[in-house]
Structures are given as C-alpha cells and as structure tokens.
Amino acid sequence: MEERRPGIAKWKMVSLIIGGVVALGLGGIVVRFQSLRSERDKLSERLDAAIASHEERLHSGKVWSPHALRGESVDGNGATLQRAALSALDAPEALFGKKGRCEEPTADAIAWTVEHREALETLRAASRAKTAFASFNLAQGETAPLPNLRGLSSAHEALLVMAASSPPEECLAIAADAVRLAQQWAPGAGLVGTMLAALRQSEAARAMVGCSVGAPPAALIRSAHELAVLAEDAPNAGAGDTLEVEYLWLAAATRSSLLLSDGFPRTRLDWEAIATGDTVIEAWGVTLDHVEAAQRIGSLGYPEAATTWTALSDSDHQSKNLLVSLAPGNDVYSKRDRESLATLRAAATLMAELAWRVRDGSDASPPPAALADPFVKGSLSVQREDGKALRVWSVGANGTDDGGSGDDVVIENPEKRSLCPPPR
Numbered sequence: 001m002e003e004r005r006p007g008i009a010k011w012k013m014v015s016l017i018i019g020g021v022v023a024l025g026l027g028g029i030v031v032r033f034q035s036l037r038s039e040r041d042k043l044s045e046r047l048d049a050a051i052a053s054h055e056e057r058l059h060s061g062k063v064w065s066p067h068a069l070r071g072e073s074v075d076g077n078g079a080t081l082q083r084a085a086l087s088a089l090d091a092p093e094a095l096f097g098k099k100g101r102c103e104e105p106t107a108d109a110i111a112w113t114v115e116h117r118e119a120l121e122t123l124r125a126a127s128r129a130k131t132a133f134a135s136f137n138l139a140q141g142e143t144a145p146l147p148n149l150r151g152l153s154s155a156h157e158a159l160l161v162m163a164a165s166s167p168p169e170e171c172l173a174i175a176a177d178a179v180r181l182a183q184q185w186a187p188g189a190g191l192v193g194t195m196l197a198a199l200r201q202s203e204a205a206r207a208m209v210g211c212s213v214g215a216p217p218a219a220l221i222r223s224a225h226e227l228a229v230l231a232e233d234a235p236n237a238g239a240g241d242t243l244e245v246e247y248l249w250l251a252a253a254t255r256s257s258l259l260l261s262d263g264f265p266r267t268r269l270d271w272e273a274i275a276t277g278d279t280v281i282e283a284w285g286v287t288l289d290h291v292e293a294a295q296r297i298g299s300l301g302y303p304e305a306a307t308t309w310t311a312l313s314d315s316d317h318q319s320k321n322l323l324v325s326l327a328p329g330n331d332v333y334s335k336r337d338r339e340s341l342a343t344l345r346a347a348a349t350l351m352a353e354l355a356w357r358v359r360d361g362s363d364a365s366p367p368p369a370a371l372a373d374p375f376v377k378g379s380l381s382v383q384r385e386d387g388k389a390l391r392v393w394s395v396g397a398n399g400t401d402d403g404g405s406g407d408d409v410v411i412e413n414p415e416k417r418s419l420c421p422p423p424r
Helices: 002-059 078-087 107-115 117-128 149-164 168-183 190-211 217-232 242-257 268-298 304-317 331-360
Strands: 074-077 129-131 381-385 388-394 409-412
Touching: 002 242, 002 268, 074 078, 074 117, 078 117, 078 129, 078 149, 078 168, 107 117, 107 149, 117 129, 117 149, 117 168, 149 168, 149 190, 168 190, 168 217, 190 217, 190 242, 190 331, 217 331, 242 268, 268 304, 304 331, 331 388, 331 409
Parallel strands: 074 129
Antiparallel strands: 381 388, 388 409
C-alpha cells in the first residue's frame, strides 16, 4: 500500500493541473462573455439615444412636413387613418392591378369607383391629416407596419380612376390628394415605405397633368401651386429620414440577435455569441456610425445624396465583416427613386407652365423656372414652341441629355384628358 502512494500523488498532481487549466479556460470564457455584455450595453445605450433623437425630430415635423393645402386639416395621423380607410375598401386587383404600366380605366373600373365613392372619399380625407408618420417600435427591431401592398396599390389606382372619370377641376383635386396619400407612407418607414411613396406620388402627379386639359384657369393655377409645394418636400431617399431609419432598424435587429444572459453563459445563444460576438459587435458599431452618415445624406438632396450613398455602400460591400457587407446597397433603390422624383418634378414644372399661360403668360412675364434634375446638378430640360412648353424631361440614369429620348424621364403636355398622358 505504501508503494502506491507516489503514483496516487502523481495523479493528484495531474488532476490539479487539469483542473487549473479548465478553471483558467472557464475563467477566460466568463471574462470574454462579460466583455461582450459590456460592449453590448454601451452600443445599446448609443442606439437608444439615436432612436430617441430620430423620433423627437420625426414627431416635431422636422424630418417630413405634411401638407394640407386644400380644405380643413384632419386630426390624427394620416398613415393610421389611411390604413383604417383601406380596411373598408377592398379594391379588386382584377380591376385595378395594372401590372406596372399605366392603362386608361375600363368601364367596369369606373363603375366600381362610383359604387364605392363614399369609401374613396374617406380615403381622400386621410390626405389632409395634421401629422403623418409610420408608428412602430423601432427599438425592438420592428419594421414599419405597411398595409397589404397590393391592396394599397389597388386602392390608389381606384382613386386615380375616380379622378379620371370626374370633371377637370375635381379630377385635379382628387389627383392631388393621391399625391399626399402616397407621401404619407415615407416618414419613419425606411426604404420600402419611401420607394412605395415615390412610385405612387409620381403616378398621381402624371395623372394631374392629364387632368389639366379643359380645367378652369383658377383650378389650374391652384393645382399648379399645390403640386409645386408637394414636389418641394417630396419623400425620397436623398432627403429626410429614409436611410437613417434603415440603419436604425438594422442596429436594433442586431441588438435583438445578441441577447445575453446575466452573469455566466447558460444558453445556446450565449455560446454562439462567444464564438461570433466580435463580428456582431463590429457590425453593430459600423451600423450606428452609418446612422450619422445617413442623417447627412438626408440633408443633401439629389444628386449629391446619391454620390455619398454610393460611397457608403461601396465601403460596406468591401468590408471583411460579412454582416457589414450585407448592408443595403443603393444601385436599384437610388435609380428608381430618382426616376420617380424626376417624374414628379417634371409634372410640377409643366403644371407651373400651364398655370403661367392662363394667369399672365406674355412677353413681359418670363415663364417659371424648371425644377432641379435629381440625376445631375442643374435643372430639368424644357422644350418650347412659340414660347409654350411642350415637354419637360430629366436626363435620366445615364446622366446624358438625350433630348427627351433614351432613358430620359419625360412629361408631355397632353392634347386630351388622360389618366396616362404620354409618354406612357
């Protein structure tokens, strides 16, 4: 028995060494886990401060300012009122699903709008709301509660069909309401909401041009002023809070994916965080840095905003951090957004010209200046004949003036009333 004691002592020593190594390893894991928690708490405080700052500016109207230029303002949030109106207005896609191109209304579509005029008028009233913003819990990584997009698109098209089948003065008023309704989905809604707003507001603006034929001079002047104001503060990703919300949402979603237990790692998510935490923490920090960059982009306007946005996207996509490299790019978004904005501004420029003609068009009074082209530094191009504007266009995505052809974004003075004035 005495002869075995050295062996027992040896194994005790080995056990103590192994135990020490394990303890040191676990201690290191605990230290790393606590370090991750500390970094998470710091970034979480920074995120909460950024969200609070954004919401304060949004609710004070410093990001987007809703316009009620005709009739009395309506109490409430336009986005909420519009959603309630849509729930009672089930516009059939078979009648109003135009599949991406403008088409003149059918007799069945016009008959449907006559039958559902009361519900459509409720939808119009929402356009005069005193405030407009998408309300959702950004801090929890929630996205804006957009309605069923097909339902919204069909209802918006139904409103334009009602406009096209109304007398010119009422047609102009309904189309202007459609512009405002579209704009209500941009505040606080990120890229999806702003792209939806941009597309729908440009369609309604084009319809306003079609409504101008045969309109009384007073109605034409009033509608031209209305569209000019709506175009001045039009929702687009190069202005306002679009990208800021997008990066705040990404940062909040990252926080939701990094939920850590108190004290010691206990769950599978804790151990996953220990393995990948550095990547997540780095991506989170970069995203919060981008919130400040997005605020600067939102104050620039196009075309400068597109250049800055491209540089930010290129930096993300070249990052060795996989999560950072997956951040939203600007190629498709920026092009489509600027095309919609160019359509709106071209329509506003042409409407201003039409109003100038009936108000004081003469050699002594110069025609109104064209609005800025979102694709290049400079104004939209205007083609005139005998001093009267025939077409207004933007140079389009290629940045080259093709004389109103190619990829230029064009609005023409219509010869007859149309929901879809040329070019279509």
